[in-house]
Amino acid sequence: MISKILIANRGEIACRVIRTAKAMGIKTVAVYSDADANALHVREADEAVHIGPAPSNQSYIVIDRILDAIKQTGADAVHPGYGFLSENAAFAAALDKAGVIFIGPPVKAIEAMGDKITSKKLAQEAGVSTVPGHMGLIEDADEAVKIASSIGYPVMIKASAGGGGKGMRIAWNDTEAREGFKSSRNEAKASFGDDRIFIEKFVNQPRHIEIQVLGDQHGKVLYLGERECSIQRRNQKVIEEAPSPFIDEATRRAMGEQAVALAQAVGYYSAGTVEFIVDGDRNFYFLEMNTRLQVEHPVTELVTGIDLVKQMIRVASGEPLAFSQNDVKLNGWAIESRLYAEDPYRNFLPSIGRLSRYRPPKEGTRPDGTIIRNDTGVFEGGEISMYYDPMIAKLCTWGKDRAEAIDAMGDALDSFEVEGIGHNLPFLSAVMQNQRFRSGNLTTGFIAEEFPEGFASVEPDTETARKLAVIAVLAHHRVQTRATQISGTIGNHRRVVGNDWVVTLAKADHRISLTHAENNTSATFEDGTTLPIDTAWQPGQTLQMFTVGGQSMAVKIDLSPSAIRLRWRGMDISARVRTPRVAELARLMPEKLPPDTSKLLLCPMPGVVTSISVQQGDHVEAGQTLATVEAMKMENILRAERRGRVSKVAVSAGDSLAVDEVILEFE
Missing domain, CATH: 3.30.470.20 (ATP-grasp fold, B domain)
Incomplete structure (x- = not known):
């Protein structure tokens, strides 16, 4: 029987293996790089061994470093998780030679x-x-173009040793086949140490x-x-x-x-x-x-x-x-949503930084019988590194049927708090509410077809906008009321908080009057519509349940001096609550325009510049490759949006850049 398992991995999968091993009474060993010294899997394992610098090709995929960690700890088995060395035959053979059990x-x-x-x-x-496809290995980009043309576009270019979406590109023409071959080979070499590529037919509507x-x-x-x-x-x-x-x-x-x-x-x-x-x-x-x-x-x-x-x-x-x-x-039915460190409002580009807030929904069986499970490898205060896969957690729900599992997922996503980095929670919420998804009419082109212009905050319908406006009014009223209760104020100078407000939300104004009874509060609109609202929310709480017009809503609230930010079901709404007179004056204020960055190529994500494809003075055409930036093991090609002439190259290959750092300037 296995007595001690070394997990040759990191993040949530390492934590997942540790959880089951502990339940079986088996001791565990974590390995970690410089970037993961304070990671969750290191904390949860019985022992931990440092195996090298942050880049995975200097730590997690170096077989000798893993073997050395095994010798140090006396582990008699290794679980590889997924990615890294999990499908590396040489690693499994090395373990066998060392007399160590490979859990695979x-x-x-x-x-x-x-x-x-x-x-x-x-x-x-x-x-x-x-x-159908080409079964042999492909030597260079020219051969890739010939093979792709013979198979017939579209084609899928794949790394032979790939997985997890790394080293894969779809090509619809010769140019994309050439570029896709180069990027796939580079990604494959960086992620798996194996740059062999093959091509097969891409099946439409798959x-x-x-x-x-x-x-x-x-x-x-x-x-x-x-x-x-x-x-x-x-x-x-x-x-x-x-x-x-x-x-x-x-x-x-x-x-x-x-x-x-x-x-x-x-x-x-x-x-x-x-x-x-x-x-x-x-x-x-x-x-x-x-x-x-x-x-x-x-x-x-x-x-x-x-x-x-x-x-x-x-x-x-x-x-x-x-x-x-x-x-x-x-x-029954189960659904998993992958929570990624990526900004859906910037075309899902990777995001790194510190998790200033990380509060998953409560795991276990809910009163309605549905189940919530969250597999994660991070914690509040931890950092998301640029060196590894951007997945933060895997949120799962179970229900007796598909509709119940989807609804449970919608509720769980609403109750998941993540701050400090860009993340795809609002996008996941939007998918759960998408009617095509709910109908089960799915293909691998779903995201491209349903979100062709990328993702933007979900716009509320009229009924939802009214409910969010009521939540904003009540929140504002409670904040203002608390402000009047500061100790030491002179009684006859105490400000009285009114009940008539104008809420500017989703490009519309809502005139609302609050009515407070002993056990309930209601909001009345100009047309006479009244919505009761009930909540235990108090200023300072960032997530709370609201019941508005009979509907329960888990809403995230952020207060600032000028607005109230509301997030729910993929919506990210900024609400401004004003008195009727202030709202009237606000309409006369000029709109502040954003700075003009049209003549700049800005780095869209934190990453490393792997190549600059133009020089100062070059004329470029729309769609032309300008630079390539690598982040979280993925290559991202930056292209020209229109014709122009390069006036300055601000960085060089190998430079590490932050978001919005200037790469190129144009005349």
């Missing part, structure tokens, strides 16, 4: 399935349907659906249902669910049996995932097999009741699976 599949399976080209050939031999498999060392392999992972941005999953709203029982069985056949063909054991692309007619094609635990494994755990990490540890110890295929039942 056998080396041969990793070699076969970890390489996308080899795995595709094996899938074909095992009778698994595959996507769904990304994957099958969870689990096998033991005695020849038994099972499938644990599917996960719908179609909500993606830049080829990286954002929202996942289990089961899929599209897959019927016959398709589930067919996909599951093919996944099992592929796993058995390579002698697979432990947890693994076979990914498929599915078209509108439920035809499915093999994409790849991930020989590790997936980021989105919690939704499978919630609907099957099976702890996958516990099963991985038991399988690695040589135990047979204690259940059969017939024992696997899908109960």
